[in-house]
Structures are given as C-alpha cells and as structure tokens.
Amino acid sequence: xxxxxxxxxxxxxxxxxxxxxxxxxxxxxxxxxxxxxxxxxxxxxxxxxxxxxxxxxxxxxxxxxxxxxxxxxxxxxxxxxxxxxxxx
Numbered sequence: 001x002x003x004x005x006x007x008x009x010x011x012x013x014x015x016x017x018x019x020x021x022x023x024x025x026x027x028x029x030x031x032x033x034x035x036x037x038x039x040x041x042x043x044x045x046x047x048x049x050x051x052x053x054x055x056x057x058x059x060x061x062x063x064x065x066x067x068x069x070x071x072x073x074x075x076x077x078x079x080x081x082x083x084x085x086x087x088x
Contacts, residue, residue, distance in 0.1 A: 001029070004055040005079040011049065018082035022075060029056055032072045036063040054079075 003022050008015045024032070033054065038061075052063045068076045 006053045009050040015086050016083040017086050018079045035069050036067045037061045038064050
C-alpha cells in the first residue's frame with residue numbers, strides 16, 4: 001500500500017512530501033497511526049513548528065514524529081529519508 005508523509009511549516013515555511021510503497025498490513029497500519037496520531041485540540045504544529053500528516057488507505061492524520069514506536073521506526077525513517085521539497 002502507498003503511504004504518504006507531508007511536512008509543512010518551520011522557521012522558513014516549506015512543504016515536503018514522500019510517498020513509499022509498503023507491505024504493512026491494515027491492522028499494523030491502524031496500530032501505527034493510533035500510536036503517532038496527535039489527538040485533541042493540539043492537532044497541527046508540533047514542537048518544531050512543523051505540521052506532519054501521514055496518509056494511507058484513505059485515512060489522513062496529524063502525527064507527532066516523536067511518538068513513532070520502535071517497531072515502526074524503519075518505516076518512518078524510510079519516509080523521512082525520501083522527503084522532497086514540493087512547490088505549491
């Protein structure tokens with residue numbers, strides 16, 4: 001399945017995206033998104049003044065990259081290493 005990470009904001013506003021193909025199961029994806037989703041009123045910018053949005057399987061969630069569990073670190077690192085600047 002395709003997984004997309006979008007990062008925007010920062011001190012110098014930029015927009016970056018990465019899309020990867022992953023063999024993660026629907027169940028694992030749900031657990032991953034649940035673990036890193038920013039819940040409640042704090043949705044949006046994280047402490048580094050950036051907004052992180054992960055999209056997969058028709059679901060889009062605001063995430064905190066500091067909450068990525070160890071078992072999904074490799075997947076998340078693959079996403080962040082593939083981030084490319086996008087012109088808006």
